[in-house]
Amino acid sequence: MSGMFEHGLARREANYQALTPVDFIARAAEVYGHRLAVVHGRVRRTWGQTYERAQRLASALERAGIGRGDTVAVMLPNIPAMIEAHFGVPMLGAVLNTLNTRLDTASVLFMLGHGEARALIIDTEYAEIAQRARAEFPQIKLISVHDLDGAPAALPGAVDYEEFLAAADARYDWQPPPDEWDAIALNYTSGTTGDPKGVVYHYRGAYLNALSNILEWDMPKHPVYLWTLPLFHCNGWCFAWTVAARAGVNVCLRKFDPQTVFDLIRAEGVTHYCGAPIVQSALANAPAALREGIAHTVRTMVAGAAPAPSVIAKMREIGFELTHVYGLTEVYGPAAVCARQESWDALDDERRVLLTARQGVRYHLQAGVSVRHPDTMEPVPADEQTVGEIMFRGNICMKGYLKNERATEEALRGGWFHTGDLGVMTADGYVRIKDRSKDIIISGGENISSIEVEDALYRHPAVAAVAVVAMPDPKWGETPCAFVELKPGCAATQEEIIAHCKLLLPGFKVPRAVRFGELPKTSTGKIQKFELRAAVGATRAIDLADPKRPA
Known part of the structure; x- marks a missing residue:
């Protein structure tokens, strides 16, 4: 821009500050420093105390030689130290790399090496991984957190986290990043083939997604948020920063268990929590006695390929208000929401549940979500039939993949982030996912959405969890196989x-085989379909060659 609006109107320190979610905790401490911020067993800390501990962490890391742009890895459950790391690490300008606590040692070592971690903050429960990391990367500063009874009180070669903080400055003078585009976090995808990809977040995206969470949920001041969602997963969908922005309460949860969840909802007055469909299903199907005494409204956010309509209906039945969101690691967790319309209230339960199960529309502060042909980049018609690839664009998209320019270019080609999810656009402008490209089943030339078959299976009263994959078939090429x-x-x-399926589906979509047993799941509750495909000998993965093939 040029002309009169630029003359003498320069960007100055007085009228421009780079966006950073660290500012949320600073304000919470300034305005609501006396209010409760963290609950974990006997530990109860205010926002003032939590802010001081985050400042101490930043100070201690700096004294240990960690600087701006250095990676600080953390391998922690949902405990207070994990929340503190989401503020203390970026206060320093370092990059937070939260590691999945369920990963095997080889995967963790790969991430530590690929991300060039300068420090590792790790719970003593993971002592074996800590020692392997120390042997493999002796230059890494090892900091141990003792939180679990029965776990080692200390780790060889590590400094104790509380001692690390005690010697540091509780008034650390942190500054906003020089540039909002700077990296704030590194999150590794859990790919099923090859090495995981390191997804790099920027300050601007983290700040805006944290605020979008508030807007999409109409989250009031001082919510009581239960950490059922792992903080290592997309930085807890940015909710560590969201809760600070609302000066709420972080109710920590080291391990998910339905009874513990209901106990905490009662005891702490939990108002909000997030979880994958499998988490919601476990709570919805828990014995009614566990829910006794919960009279207040509990709001929950669910994300996944598509929550089963039966789960949505059950959550409504038990009085939990459910919001359905959609996203991926590359878009900071949720970046689309199934925004509720008042007109849906007049519909019958079945129709309303089907509308609620859609992936929806863009988050308030995301620029766009679309369904497009991945080659021509043309949007598909809003006919709910033409299949394309779901894509995002805007500030709530990753910087790219660390040290992987080729994958970055491929994922962000054409001005959109390509999710790899197949979907359709509805007449009212909502995205509905049909499947991952590799999960579409092609039987005798007909395309079958595994999600559609799963939805039918979830309506059986005995089914708790289900996954449908393609099973090789000598006549049809492949047919649906249900794991229940x-x-x-x-x-x-x-x-x-x-x-049961024959009552709800055309014959060619009905599973030809059903296998019973516990389903393999990730630590965030997602069903690992690649293991199920391997169990039936399926190896094919399709591409999206024809956007008009039947859904």
Whole structure:
């Protein structure tokens, strides 16, 4: 821009500050420093105390030689130190790399090396991984957190976290980043083939997604947020920063368990929590006695390929208000929401549940979500039939993949982030996912959405969790195979499950085989379909060659 609006109107320190979510905790401490911020067993800390501990962490890391742009890895459950790291590390200008606590040692070592971690803050429960990391990377500063009874109190070669903080400055003078585009976090994808990709977040995106969470949820001041969602997963969908912005309460949860969740909801007055469909299903299907005494409204956010309509209906039945969001690691967790319309209230339960299960529209502060042909980049018609690839664009998109320019260019080509998810656009402008490209089943030339079959299976009263994958077939090429996990105390046979599906699906979409047992899941509750495909010998992965093939 040029002309009169630029003359003498320079960007100055007085009228421009780079956006950083660290500012949320600074304001919470200034305005609501006396209010409760963190609950973890007997630990109860205010926002003033939590801010001081984050400042001490930044100071201690700096004294240990960690500087701006250095990677600080953390391998922690949802405990207070994990929340403190989400502020203390970026206060310093370092990059926070939260590691999945369920990963095997080889994967963790790869991430530490690839991310060039300068420090590792690790719970003593993971002592074996800590020692392997120390042997492999002796230059890494090892800091141990003792939080679990029965775990080692200290780790050889590590400094204790509390001692590390005690000697540091509780008034550390942190500054906003020089540039909002600077990296704030590094999150590794859990790919099923090859090495994981390191997704790099910037300050601007973290700040805006944290605020979008508030807007999409109409989150009031001082919510009581229960950490059922792992903080290592997309930085807890940015909710560590969101809760600070609202000066709420972080109710920590070291390990998910339905009874513990209901106990905490009662005891702490939990108002909000997030979780994958499998987490929601576990709570919805828990014995009614566990929910006794919970009279207030609990708001929950669910993300996944598509929550089963039966789960949505059950959450409504037990009085939990559910918001459905959609996203990926590359878009900071959720970046689309199924925005509720008042007109849906007049619909019957089945129709309303189906509308609620859609992936929806863009987050307030995301520039766009679209369904497009991945080659021509043309948007598909809003006919709910034409299949394309779901894409995002805007500030809530990653900087790119660390040290992987080729993958970055491929993912961000054409001015959009390509999710790899197949979907359609509805007449009212909502995105509906059909499947991952590799999960579409092609049987005798007909395309079958595994999600559609799964939705039918979830309507069986004995089904707790389900996954449908392609099974090789000598006549049809491949047919649906259902893997079913039954609810405790329930029984069903293959014949019963197939008969149930025949009532709801065309014959060619009905599973030809049903296998029972516990489903393999990631630490965030996502079902690992690649293991199930391997179990039936399926190896094909399709591409999106024809946007008009039947859904």
